[in-house]
Amino acid sequence: MTDLTHSGDRILRALRFAVEAVARRRRERPTPIVPSHNVAGRALVTTIAIMTFLASLTVGAVTLVSETAAQWQNDISREITVQIIPREGLDMEAALGAVEQVARETPGVTGAARLDDAATSRLLEPWLGEGLQLSELPVPRLVVIAIDTSEPPNFEALGQRLTEAVPQAELDDHRAWVSRLVAMANAMIITGIGVLVLVLLATALTVVFATRGAMAGNRQIVEVLHFVGARSEFIAAEFQRHFFRLALIGALFGGFGAFVLFWMMGLWTESNQARPEADQISALFGSFSIGWTGYAGTVALVALVAGLTALTSRMTVLRQLASIDMLSPVEN
């Protein structure tokens, strides 16, 4: 108990020391030349927070789609199927046996098993009804081949050998299906990147207008700085510092909002795994959890938004100053 009180006291003392140190630093730091608080500043912080939030959601969605697509691809490439088309005079049992044997002898294959009569009947039941006699119908039969994903076989050579052994065998390595999925995922990623670029562009334009507004609103300050001999770079650096601070606050809020949302969605899908509505989401995305790339992307985005804002405001100020008549910076 006494130990607890002691460590509590120590933490309180450390906290007080930290707060005092921050306050002392604030007192010692000169007042920014561009005033730090005004209504336009708050509006800009809010806008940047919203933009960063939307951009972070886009980054999250892009990483989710790309990771899920990779997962689909991985799952599918673990198995391939061989279909044997029934033709006149084909001994289906012998053909199934031959396919299994060829497959098992191929390096990179970890197993081969025919879909037995019962499984095939179950597969066809929705279309053909119960009590199906496979021997009476010309139904194609399947052999499922398991693949060693770390060292997959040469699919083309395998296909060729299978056709040589059983001319009616057709290898389906699901590549068409995978390539369609990958194409869809890539399209979504490209769209996401497009949205991201547009959001960043809109942010930069907002900053251009905000900087122009701030320069007009602080015209007297710009004039005085000119008369006391400030170079354009100095004035630009002052505005840049001001906007970098605003952007960093806004971007941190936006990024934090996105973090919270990602985390809550992850929790929600985890806790509702068995429910039908969550099944729908898991069917599409597995568990709806943003991987570390999503979180890292959001952190990078916060830095990017703050940096982009600082750069944009600097360039805007330099352009504006250059457009002012060199000898009439005050009034005409």
Added chain:
Amino acid sequence: MIKFDNVGLRYDAGREILSDLSFEIRKQSFQFLTGPSGAGKSSLLRMLFLALKPTRGTISVLGRDVASLSRRDLPSIRRRIGIVFQDFRLLDHLTTYENVALPLRVRGRSEASYRQDVVDLIEWVGLGSRMHASPVTLSGGEKQRAAIARALIDQPDILLADEPTGNVDPPMARRLLRLFLELNRTGTAVVIATHDFTLMDQIAARRLILNESRLEIHD
């Protein structure tokens, strides 16, 4: 230091508000610039501190022809000219101390290198007790003194002051005049634009009198 040669100024297509101005502000000189309201005093001052180009004639400032100056040249020349505006132009969100220190801050100097100089000057102009006050809370006279201190802090080669005693009582006006004279003795050329004859009568100095757009010089 500043030389006007046949300078004329007109705004847009109107008549010339300043005509045929030819004069020189010499090194270490002291002069008053006076004349009735509307005679063009403010426009002449603005040409002196490089805020306005003449429509004809040539102006050279610190050995440079104004017509040939580029934007990049202006800060280094302005750093050698101290200006006191009639409306003070102090930045309200900075303290008196920060306003006075502003010219040194924009030169990129560290605060430690100038803190004592700024404090000494602020005390000298009698604002020691208002060091950390916002200009909003200062009286007209106090603002005037803060503006003067800001113009003097980097010991300019030329000091241009527009009605620097307009908002102070006579004893403070005399004190400020002594300050300008002392500054002048240390090598700064001083131009004081004023309507105040009592102030001008206190010392025998050169007078530049603007009247009906022309300049008379009484040495």
